[in-house]
Amino acid sequence: MPTGIPSVLMLIAAVVLIVAGIGFANLFLLNPADRGMANSGSSVVNDTNENGLNTPAKTGWLDNFNRNIVDGGPPKDGIPAIDKPKYISALEGDKLLKNTDIVFGINYKGVQKAFPRKMLVWHEIVNDVIKGEKISVTYCPLTGTSIGLKGANNSGVDFGTSGKLVNSNLVMYDRQTNNLWPQILGISINGADKGDELGWFPVYWTTWGQWKNKYPDTLVLSENTGFLRPYDNDPYGSYNGENTYYQTGGPFFPLMAQNNKLPPKQVIVGIKLNNSYVAVPKDLAKSKRNITINLANKTILAVYDYDLDSVNVFEKDSKDPVTSFDAMWFAWYAFYPETEVYLDEG
Numbered sequence: 001m002p003t004g005i006p007s008v009l010m011l012i013a014a015v016v017l018i019v020a021g022i023g024f025a026n027l028f029l030l031n032p033a034d035r036g037m038a039n040s041g042s043s044v045v046n047d048t049n050e051n052g053l054n055t056p057a058k059t060g061w062l063d064n065f066n067r068n069i070v071d072g073g074p075p076k077d078g079i080p081a082i083d084k085p086k087y088i089s090a091l092e093g094d095k096l097l098k099n100t101d102i103v104f105g106i107n108y109k110g111v112q113k114a115f116p117r118k119m120l121v122w123h124e125i126v127n128d129v130i131k132g133e134k135i136s137v138t139y140c141p142l143t144g145t146s147i148g149l150k151g152a153n154n155s156g157v158d159f160g161t162s163g164k165l166v167n168s169n170l171v172m173y174d175r176q177t178n179n180l181w182p183q184i185l186g187i188s189i190n191g192a193d194k195g196d197e198l199g200w201f202p203v204y205w206t207t208w209g210q211w212k213n214k215y216p217d218t219l220v221l222s223e224n225t226g227f228l229r230p231y232d233n234d235p236y237g238s239y240n241g242e243n244t245y246y247q248t249g250g251p252f253f254p255l256m257a258q259n260n261k262l263p264p265k266q267v268i269v270g271i272k273l274n275n276s277y278v279a280v281p282k283d284l285a286k287s288k289r290n291i292t293i294n295l296a297n298k299t300i301l302a303v304y305d306y307d308l309d310s311v312n313v314f315e316k317d318s319k320d321p322v323t324s325f326d327a328m329w330f331a332w333y334a335f336y337p338e339t340e341v342y343l344d345e346g
Contacts, residue, residue: 062189065166065182068256072165076173079161081125086222087113090212093220099209102239104137104146105218105308108201112215114208115139119221120146121236122229124170125159126221134158137203140170140183141236141245142252143331144267147183150199157198167334168251184270184327184335200323206308214307251330257337264330269311270339271324273298277339279332284344285311292316293342 088096093114097103102117109131120126120139127136134156139146142165151157162180164171170183179191186198204211212218223231237244250264262268268279276296285291286309291302299316302324313324333339 062187062194064256065185065189066180068254069164069166069171069180070253072163072171072253074161074163076163077160078163079122079124080227081127081160082123082221082225082227083127083158084226085126085128086224087219088222090216090218090220093208093212093218096220096223097208099207100240101208103206103208103211103220104139105204105206105211105215106137106148106201107204107215108135108148109133112218114211114215114218114220116208116221116231117146117239118231118234119223119225119229121234122231123225123227124161125172127158135201136172138170138172138183141234143167143169143184144246144265144328145169145184145325145331146203146205147186147325148201148203149183149186150201165253167255167331168253169331169335182335184331202312202321203325204305204308204310205326206310210308251328255330255334257334258330259333259337261341262329264328266329267326268329268332268341269302269313269324270327270332270336271295271300271302271313271322272336273300273322277332277336278342279329279339280311280342282311282326284342288344291342295322295340 097116103114104117104120105112105114111130115126115137117139121141124140125136125138127134129135134151136149136157136159137146138149138159149157158175159172159181160175162171162173164180166182167184172181172183173179174181174188174193177191177193179188179193181188181198186200188194188196237246239246241247247265262281267282269282269285271278271280271293274296278293278295280291280302285302286304289304293300293302300313300322301316302311302313304311311324313322314320315322
């Protein structure tokens with residue numbers, strides 16, 4: 001078992017949750033084994049076509065994602081999204097967080113908020129409203145992806161966890177239509193909205209100390225979520241530890257494509273623009289500080305932000321941000337096997 005929660009604490013947490021009336025279905029995440037050790041062979045299944053490409057130009061590409069969906073363990077909404085988030089000040093946040101704790105920061109429409117990773121590992125989705133616009137901050141611990149999403153065609157979003165996975169990645173469902181949306185893909189794969197693509201906004205994977213130093217007036221997601229969860233214990237282990245899910249081994253679930261160009265859990269910055277894709281190893285982006293990439297006939301800049309230990313990606317000419325986010329290599333490649341990989345050529 002990964003070194004996240006000692007067995008005694010697991011038992012105590014389970015008893016407390018049952019007594020609180022939360023129910024057995026919401027206990028799956030107390031042991032990562034329940035979410036995939038039985039599938040740890042992680043075989044390649046049902047590749048898209050003879051070239052292994054998942055592009056919109058290929059007929060039936062979305063249907064293939066449907067065919068590769070698997071049960072993730074917890075049932076629908078068994079991992080409960082936070083629908084009415086409450087926030088506290090940065091001063092109060094200091095009582096909740098250590099400077100080294102990972103947070104997912106957003107600076108959207110002039111509003112700064114920090115979402116502690118130790119909380120989102122138990123919820124995966126926060127549905128929020130900022131200046132009248134519905135947005136969702138999402139996190140999949142299995143693929144190491146935190147992505148900001150807003151509605152397709154400027155509509156609102158209201159997501160829950162479906163209990164399903166594809167390529168080991170969170171599959172959300174839209175509460176208005178029940179359509180399924182893989183987080184990394186950001187596209188509806190069924191129903192009347194099939195093929196619609198969600199809007200994106202930046203989420204910064206950083207630490208509490210770095211975020212509050214840059215944005216001292218930030219708000220922080222409160223632990224007053226309405227759910228009883230052991231927020232100080234990560235069922236998958238620790239990003240600051242060793243030999244936990246985040247550092248070792250392969251994915252728990254089958255993948256549609258695999259590639260060993262990089263270690264499976266190496267963190268890359270995945271960049272996508274107009275059906276073109278490139279992966280930049282985050283350590284390389286940090287060391288080079290400024291990378292120029294030609295993608296989809298555009299000149300793209302990937303610039304390392306020392307203050308937040310993150311990478312900002314934007315078009316050189318327009319300065320418009322380009323869809324990008326941190327991900328484990330195996331997950332990015334499973335969704336985008338046609339991806340290019342930026343490697344240091346000296």
